[in-house]
Amino acid sequence: MSGAVSHSGWDDFPPPGCLAEEVDQIAIFGESQVGKTAFLDQFFKARTVNLYHDNRHTMFVDSKVFDAKYTDISSTALRIADSTFNPDFFVQTLSEAIGVVLIYDITSLESFEHITNGAYMYLWKCKIYMGNDVGGKSCECILVGNKVDILEKEPLRREVDREVAEQWAQSQGMKHFELTAREHNPVREAVYDLVRATQKAKERDEAKKQQSKKTTHDKSDKKPLWKRISSAIGRPESSA
Ligand SMILES: Nc1nc2c(ncn2[C@@H]2O[C@H](COP(=O)(O)OP(=O)(O)O)[C@@H](O)[C@H]2O)c(=O)[nH]1
Numbered sequence: 041m042s043g044a045v046s047h048s049g050w051d052d053f054p055p056p057g058c059l060a061e062e063v064d065q066i067a068i069f070g071e072s073q074v075g076k077t078a079f080l081d082q083f084f085k086a087r088t089v090n091l092y093h094d095n096r097h098t099m100f101v102d103s104k105v106f107d108a109k110y111t112d113i114s115s116t117a118l119r120i121a122d123s124t125f126n127p128d129f130f131v132q133t134l135s136e137a138i139g140v141v142l143i144y145d146i147t148s149l150e151s152f153e154h155i156t157n158g159a160y161m162y163l164w165k166c167k168i169y170m171g172n173d174v175g176g177k178s179c180e181c182i183l184v185g186n187k188v189d190i191l192e193k194e195p196l197r198r199e200v201d202r203e204v205a206e207q208w209a210q211s212q213g214m215k216h217f218e219l220t221a222r223e224h225n226p227v228r229e230a231v232y233d234l235v236r237a238t239q240k241a242k243e244r245d246e247a248k249k250q251q252s253k254k255t256t257h258d259k260s261d262k263k264p265l266w267k268r269i270s271s272a273i274g275r276p277e278s279s280a
């Protein structure tokens with residue numbers, strides 16, 4: 041992990057008076073029981089309390105303030121809808137997210153297959169169909185294999201090969217982490233990495249926006265060559 045930011049304690053608090061320009065959205069997306077809530081508990085509170093389903097957090101990464109709302113969203117509910125299922129919540133949360141933690145449980149192959157197939161496709165459908173409504177912002181993802189602590193006592197319970205997950209992540213241009221939501225630092229490192237990627241994507245989006253503004257401006261300003269020459273030369277001097 042690159043070293044500019046220390047991940048211990050709360051040294052990532054923004055300096056007083058330093059505010060983010062906007063509140064971003066980060067989604068924690070995975071099957072039921074993979075540890076989404078435990079992941080957020082560790083991120084926010086450095087302990088497991090099974091409490092945090094939805095929260096907002098401000099931090100300071102690479103000299104910038106990053107203020108975001110973190111939402112735990114279950115991909116199981118997409119497949120096994122009950123009467124409380126609200127598709128609007130899914131579409132809105134995923135389409136607005138500029139960062140997504142795709143999380144699975146390394147002891148459940150099913151949880152890996154669902155998040156990297158149907159759920160991942162659903163995420164991109166939300167992005168594509170809603171792209172214009174959310175200003176066409178980029179979305180960055182990381183892939184997280186949770187519950188590695190289980191392997192210490194029961195190594196045979198691993199169902200998802202590290203290499204397979206890593207290859208899939210690489211094929212989609214994202215980073216892969218194996219961790220346990222029982223430990224604070226690995227969770228924070230993963231979130232930091234995602235936030236850094238989203239900040240870079242924002243800069244790229246902004247540069248593209250400026251470029252397309254410039255191109256439109258240049259085009260509208262473009263007169264035929266003869267017209268430009270004639271206005272530069274002006275009227276002929278009077279021979280009188
Ligand atoms: N051993 C172990 N158990 C975990 C870990 N993360 C979550 N769990 C347990 O897995 C179950 C589901 O976790 P939860 O965060 O509620 O999953 P969610 O449905 O994805 O939000 C709970 O019993 C957690 O205590 C982990 O890293 N290691």
Ligand SMILES: [Mg+2]
Nearest residue numbers: 076077093112
């Ligand atoms: Mg949960």
